[in-house]
Amino acid sequence: MSRIAYVNGRYVPLQDAAVHVEDRGYQFADGVYEVIALRGNRLVDAQGHYDRLWRSMGELQIEPPMTEAAMKLVVDQLIRRNRLPDALIYMQVTRGVAARDFKFPKSTNPGRESALVITVRPAKLDHTAQLRDGVKVVTTPDQRWKRRDIKSVALLPQVLAKQKAAEAGAFEAWMVDDDGFITEGSSSNAWILTRDKKLVTRQATNMILKGVTRTSLLRFAEEQGIAIEERAFTPEEAYEAVEAFVSSATTFLLPIVEIDGHVIGNGKPGSFGEKLRAAYMAYADGERGDDTRWVA
Numbered sequence: 001m002s003r004i005a006y007v008n009g010r011y012v013p014l015q016d017a018a019v020h021v022e023d024r025g026y027q028f029a030d031g032v033y034e035v036i037a038l039r040g041n042r043l044v045d046a047q048g049h050y051d052r053l054w055r056s057m058g059e060l061q062i063e064p065p066m067t068e069a070a071m072k073l074v075v076d077q078l079i080r081r082n083r084l085p086d087a088l089i090y091m092q093v094t095r096g097v098a099a100r101d102f103k104f105p106k107s108t109n110p111g112r113e114s115a116l117v118i119t120v121r122p123a124k125l126d127h128t129a130q131l132r133d134g135v136k137v138v139t140t141p142d143q144r145w146k147r148r149d150i151k152s153v154a155l156l157p158q159v160l161a162k163q164k165a166a167e168a169g170a171f172e173a174w175m176v177d178d179d180g181f182i183t184e185g186s187s188s189n190a191w192i193l194t195r196d197k198k199l200v201t202r203q204a205t206n207m208i209l210k211g212v213t214r215t216s217l218l219r220f221a222e223e224q225g226i227a228i229e230e231r232a233f234t235p236e237e238a239y240e241a242v243e244a245f246v247s248s249a250t251t252f253l254l255p256i257v258e259i260d261g262h263v264i265g266n267g268k269p270g271s272f273g274e275k276l277r278a279a280y281m282a283y284a285d286g287e288r289g290d291d292t293r294w295v296a
């Protein structure tokens, strides 16, 4: 069965899904996006992703192409048409098509010029091998701009970071700022559990993307009574951690067993991360009714 995408008002087979060469997303990376996991036909943490998409558009003065309610209907329609129980839903909004010129095009019809593409792709979301064995991480300089809080489609530094990780046989690259502190992963947030059992993840400022998964995990960690420190940490501190994790919409939470060749803990996924992931998966399974709001 062919996959169906949504492109500017139309449902089209993926192989025919295309945007104009003068789309500003293509020309200037002038656009924002979100990724939502669909697991067992249930969207995971969806409201948080919509909240952040609207905030990203707002920060860049991109007019929403439709209301949030309408976008949810399009996503529902795509889920129905693609019939994939486990998938990743990518939604991308750009400032639309205009003759090439850096400054914003004059809007005559606000919202109608913005371009919206939504795709659904199959995904394996049980992460069996990574949960059993853990994953490896390498560090690399953070080469990004200073508005990392906006989920922009300008991802070249992350592309290069992830490529470096892949070449090193690692799952993820943790990016390090000019002061020597880890910001986050190329497509995930970074966490450690210190020897004195404090859960540490970088504070959400313009220096990182405030993960939707991160927001929910912090809530569940708090419920579990763990001490939380939202602060920056160095690779050296991470090497000494008893546990470390990545979190994102596509991984939920995965245990790290090696950073830059340093073995974390006893080299096996730890029990704290397992418990925190279990809390998140219960939430993803709808075992708790509340959908976390994401607040910038």
Ligand code: PMP
Binding pocket: 035, 184, 185, 186, 187, 188, 189, 208, 209, 210, 211, 212, 213, 214, 247, 248, 249, 250
């Ligand atoms: N940081 C970056 C740079 C990311 O690309 C992602 C993935 N969207 C995250 C963090 C994790 O965010 P979320 O939990 O909302 O997927």
